[in-house]
Amino acid sequence: MTVLGNAKLRSTAELEHMQEELRARHTPSAKCVRVCTGPGCAVKGSPKLYELFCEAVERTGANVEIEAKSVGCHGLCECGPIVLIQPGNIFYQKVEEPDIAEIFRETILGDRVVEKLLYENPATGQKAVTPEEITFYKVQKRIALAGNGLIEPTKITDYIAERGYIALAKVISSMAPEEVVSEVEASGLRGRGGGGFPTARKWHSCREAEGLPKYVICNGDEGDPGAFMDRSIMEGNPHSVIEGMLIGAYAIGSEQGYIYVRNEYPLAVEHLKTAISQAREMGLLGQNILGSAFSFDIRINRGGGAFVCGESTALMASLEGRPGEPRAKYIHTVESGFRGKPTNLNNVETWANIPQIINRGGEWFAGIGTEESKGTKVFSLVGKVKNTGLVEVPMGITLRRIVEEIGGGIAGGKRFKAVQTGGPSGGCIPAEHLDARVDFDELTKLGSMMGSGGMIVMDEDTCMVRVAKYFTNFLQKESCGKCTPCREGLSQMLHILERITKGEGEVGDVEELEGLAELLEGTALCALGKTAANPIMSTIRYFRDEYDAHIKEKRCPAKECRGLFRYEIDPEACTACGICLKNCPADAITGEKKVSHVINQEKCTLCGMCWEKCPFTAVLKV
Amino acid sequence: MHALRDVLGEMPLHRSVKGIRKGKPVPTVTIDGCKVEVEKDATVLDAAKKAGVWIPTLCYHPAVSSDASCRLCMVELDRGDWRQLVTACNYPVRRDIVVYVSSEGAQQARHGVMELLLARAPESQELKALAERMGVKETHYPKVTESQRNCILCGLCVQVCEEIIGQAAIGYAGRGVDRTVAAPFRQPSEDCIGCGACAAICPVGTIKVRIHKDEQEVEISPFKSRAKLLICEECGAPIISMQVSEQALGKVEVNCEEFRERVRLCPKCRRSQTAGRLKAATANKENGERAVNWH
Ligand SMILES: Cc1cc2nc3c(=O)[nH]c(=O)nc-3n(C[C@H](O)[C@H](O)[C@H](O)COP(=O)(O)O)c2cc1C
Ligand code: SF4
Ligand code: FES
Numbered sequence A: 001m002t003v004l005g006n007a008k009l010r011s012t013a014e015l016e017h018m019q020e021e022l023r024a025r026h027t028p029s030a031k032c033v034r035v036c037t038g039p040g041c042a043v044k045g046s047p048k049l050y051e052l053f054c055e056a057v058e059r060t061g062a063n064v065e066i067e068a069k070s071v072g073c074h075g076l077c078e079c080g081p082i083v084l085i086q087p088g089n090i091f092y093q094k095v096e097e098p099d100i101a102e103i104f105r106e107t108i109l110g111d112r113v114v115e116k117l118l119y120e121n122p123a124t125g126q127k128a129v130t131p132e133e134i135t136f137y138k139v140q141k142r143i144a145l146a147g148n149g150l151i152e153p154t155k156i157t158d159y160i161a162e163r164g165y166i167a168l169a170k171v172i173s174s175m176a177p178e179e180v181v182s183e184v185e186a187s188g189l190r191g192r193g194g195g196g197f198p199t200a201r202k203w204h205s206c207r208e209a210e211g212l213p214k215y216v217i218c219n220g221d222e223g224d225p226g227a228f229m230d231r232s233i234m235e236g237n238p239h240s241v242i243e244g245m246l247i248g249a250y251a252i253g254s255e256q257g258y259i260y261v262r263n264e265y266p267l268a269v270e271h272l273k274t275a276i277s278q279a280r281e282m283g284l285l286g287q288n289i290l291g292s293a294f295s296f297d298i299r300i301n302r303g304g305g306a307f308v309c310g311e312s313t314a315l316m317a318s319l320e321g322r323p324g325e326p327r328a329k330y331i332h333t334v335e336s337g338f339r340g341k342p343t344n345l346n347n348v349e350t351w352a353n354i355p356q357i358i359n360r361g362g363e364w365f366a367g368i369g370t371e372e373s374k375g376t377k378v379f380s381l382v383g384k385v386k387n388t389g390l391v392e393v394p395m396g397i398t399l400r401r402i403v404e405e406i407g408g409g410i411a412g413g414k415r416f417k418a419v420q421t422g423g424p425s426g427g428c429i430p431a432e433h434l435d436a437r438v439d440f441d442e443l444t445k446l447g448s449m450m451g452s453g454g455m456i457v458m459d460e461d462t463c464m465v466r467v468a469k470y471f472t473n474f475l476q477k478e479s480c481g482k483c484t485p486c487r488e489g490l491s492q493m494l495h496i497l498e499r500i501t502k503g504e505g506e507v508g509d510v511e512e513l514e515g516l517a518e519l520l521e522g523t524a525l526c527a528l529g530k531t532a533a534n535p536i537m538s539t540i541r542y543f544r545d546e547y548d549a550h551i552k553e554k555r556c557p558a559k560e561c562r563g564l565f566r567y568e569i570d571p572e573a574c575t576a577c578g579i580c581l582k583n584c585p586a587d588a589i590t591g592e593k594k595v596s597h598v599i600n601q602e603k604c605t606l607c608g609m610c611w612e613k614c615p616f617t618a619v620l621k622v
Numbered sequence B: 001m002h003a004l005r006d007v008l009g010e011m012p013l014h015r016s017v018k019g020i021r022k023g024k025p026v027p028t029v030t031i032d033g034c035k036v037e038v039e040k041d042a043t044v045l046d047a048a049k050k051a052g053v054w055i056p057t058l059c060y061h062p063a064v065s066s067d068a069s070c071r072l073c074m075v076e077l078d079r080g081d082w083r084q085l086v087t088a089c090n091y092p093v094r095r096d097i098v099v100y101v102s103s104e105g106a107q108q109a110r111h112g113v114m115e116l117l118l119a120r121a122p123e124s125q126e127l128k129a130l131a132e133r134m135g136v137k138e139t140h141y142p143k144v145t146e147s148q149r150n151c152i153l154c155g156l157c158v159q160v161c162e163e164i165i166g167q168a169a170i171g172y173a174g175r176g177v178d179r180t181v182a183a184p185f186r187q188p189s190e191d192c193i194g195c196g197a198c199a200a201i202c203p204v205g206t207i208k209v210r211i212h213k214d215e216q217e218v219e220i221s222p223f224k225s226r227a228k229l230l231i232c233e234e235c236g237a238p239i240i241s242m243q244v245s246e247q248a249l250g251k252v253e254v255n256c257e258e259f260r261e262r263v264r265l266c267p268k269c270r271r272s273q274t275a276g277r278l279k280a281a282t283a284n285k286e287n288g289e290r291a292v293n294w295h
Helices: A010-026 A040-044 A046-060 A099-109 A156-161 A164-175 A177-187 A199-208 A229-236 A238-252 A264-283 A312-317 A347-361 A361-365 A399-406 A440-445 A464-478 A486-501 A509-523 A527-529 A533-551 A579-583 A609-613 B005-008 B014-022 B042-050 B104-120 B127-133 B156-165 B197-201 B242-251 B256-263 B267-287
Strands: A029-037 A066-071 A083-085 A090-092 A216-222 A256-261 A296-301 A343-347 A376-383 A391-396 A416-421 A427-430 A454-459 A567-568 A587-591 A597-599 A620-622 B027-030 B033-035 B074-078 B083-089 B095-099 B171-173 B180-182 B208-212 B215-220 B225-231 B239-240
Touching: A010 A156, A010 A164, A010 A312, A029 A040, A029 A046, A029 B127, A040 A046, A040 A229, A046 A099, A083 A099, A083 B239, A156 A238, A156 A567, A164 A238, A164 A347, A177 A199, A177 A238, A177 A347, A177 A361, A177 B171, A216 A229, A216 A312, A216 A347, A229 A238, A229 A264, A229 A347, A229 A376, A229 B014, A238 A256, A238 A264, A238 A343, A238 A347, A256 A264, A256 A312, A264 A296, A264 A391, A296 B180, A343 A347, A376 A399, A376 A416, A391 A399, A416 A464, A416 A533, A427 A533, A454 B197, A464 A486, A464 A533, A486 A509, A486 A527, A486 B104, A509 A527, A509 A533, A567 A597, A567 A609, A579 A587, A579 A609, A609 A620, A609 B208, B014 B156, B027 B042, B027 B197, B033 B042, B042 B074, B042 B095, B074 B104, B104 B127, B156 B197, B225 B242, B239 B242
Parallel strands: A029 A066, A216 A256, A216 A343, A256 A296, A376 A454, B027 B095
Antiparallel strands: A029 A083, A083 A090, A376 A391, A416 A427, A416 A454, A567 A620, A587 A597, B027 B033, B074 B083, B074 B095, B171 B180, B208 B215, B215 B225, B225 B239
């Protein structure tokens, strides 16, 4: 077992040998509890569950080998906290502290399934024992998230046992840098950070660029509200990112890498730090990696705390210790980036795909997806669907399958209205395009974009003008303010949207918005400003009637904009209970016992209190 | 919606990268049909100047590096099947290119930016004059953002202070619409030497130099930074900030004693003193004595 100590690995053969030993030790009968501590489950108290399992292990211990593992996100956050039991791959959902004793007694010691903790298919009522039986997982394909849930992120041996660093070994021992670029080119991989730029092309340009040293950077800033794809990979499988960067650095000819992690992700920083120091100890980072001539190391930097810091040039400025503001990209960063040197920046998920592409071949990867978009994409599926969480799907899957099969359809029996993809500067795609395929170019054609993988599902109760206002407000606040069109233009657009949602819209406002959108797209300095009008443009394109209703009829069809709808009491449903009358702060409701109540529209301030309080849903928005 | 193409379009393609290296060293820029040759890496603005074509600019100044933040100098770059709007002041010419300054697209973009600026700083006479020269009569946008005394955030003051004066006494505070130029913590800056370079470079007259005679201080408004003034020993008129004279002493090669002697007086008093000495010297010469050598 000498290899399993912390000795440096001096050759690829030693790494392979170690992997064999690790796999041999990993007997399939070994019992193991995996508690998901991904972001979704963590907020529901899974770290505490993990602790309790650990305590239980200590107390019972002795004759059974039981391991409690904290792992990255499983997706299906709606059903969290999630616990997986091996052997048997038993999937328990919504596990609470009192359940732990039962799981221990029944499943771990007694090999029996605890029925009440199983997932039940809402359509068929059937219970699922393993994840494979759940549609949410069946429709997915996991490459970037493959290791999540399988390995303990703070243990390099777990990663190595799962064929970790074998791609690195392959590259170092048998591939020329150009061959690595060719393999990535064959895979058709495009950047997962937003732009969808062909990764191999970027690597090639950086490799060809003049100037030394060259840098590779991992973009882990993930500023999109509600997104946690990259976070889950960094927290749940940090070595996959490190291995990807090692391979990229080898192909490009770089010896120094940086991982720029969003400031709000302390656990990601911690796991990455642990992973880096473990990799260093084993000779997988540092000088003469695996005994070869290739040297490379990685530093971690914490983000500047603004959305725009994720933009490539702003990120590099921030890394240099300057304010995180974008600069003109007429000379691209692959030629002159970090410290004026050739720099290759890729997103977390992009990097995490690399080891698998090398291991299984570019052709294998290119076999998944569509003509121009290969492989899989991770989305954070949120909003009005039944199942929310991280999902990884093959490119080319239809939006409908994501919403209906993975998301389980719209919650609360409502109708689907739109799905917003691409983060704050993405667009809203309506029901008539639900059969569109998830593909970089397809989404762009629809006026949205892939972005980094946000996916927000909206139901019929969502006002699309308000949606546009929400994202415009976010972008206006996050604009760095450096350039005129973004700083002033977004404020002007927000001002118009505010007027419209207040019922003060004027004929011509939509055209005004369109004009400003075009100006921003053409003249803003960075992609934040250039794409900032997407939410407005896509909602105008598909929901023009809602804009018109607000502007011309002073009516909000989704009944979300205060003042643009009325409250009325349905006399049929009203039981004259008097609750609304008591709660109305404006004394606008009249009525007596056994006489259905009426709202005096003159007095009503539209506060919505009656609507909230009525136990018989007799108060209607009209 | 070709924002994505915009971004990708900025990516150097391998073919063109090679073309640059092997291409002739003097690229030709065709501006509105007029051909000029410029040094490689000159900007489109340089080329336009050479061609005698006017492009309005605000945040550009030859003395400092270009940040291209005002976006007023937009021109259209021919990319074959489409045209890309680029900023003339920092777009580097690396191969033969064709640009349009007076095309409809370019004009529309510049006018749009100018209208936004006019809404931000409606009182600036300088801005109005520039707008007029561009053919923009007024803005149809309401004033929706609060700006600091008509500041258009071109950033020239920040750059001149850092790059030329070397003080970096002012910088940006706040983000987005709340961005302002300010001294650190919006307090009067200790680093400000009261040279007034920011006021001199400001294209819209936002920054002013105020002399407080009583306190013998110069104030740079709106930053509230103050510096002590050298006062003319004769007439009491303020001459220059003390720190500026100190710094100047470090930068120019002069006889210090002599320089100190000089800056004791304001230019007016110095002239009259010199005139007095000359007169005396002439008189002495007439008396056959050697003229006093003042310097
Ligand atoms: C305002 C703005 C924010 C961005 N934020 C991120 C981010 O958080 N993470 C990311 O990977 N890319 C982000 N990007 C995209 C990056 O600029 C860059 O294109 C990407 O990291 C390149 O990696 P890729 O080729 O692997 O996609 C952002 C871009 C803009 C304009
Ligand atoms: S487009 Fe917006 S975020 Fe980008 S540089 Fe301009 S002001 Fe800053
Ligand atoms: S003058 Fe070119 S962007 Fe300001």
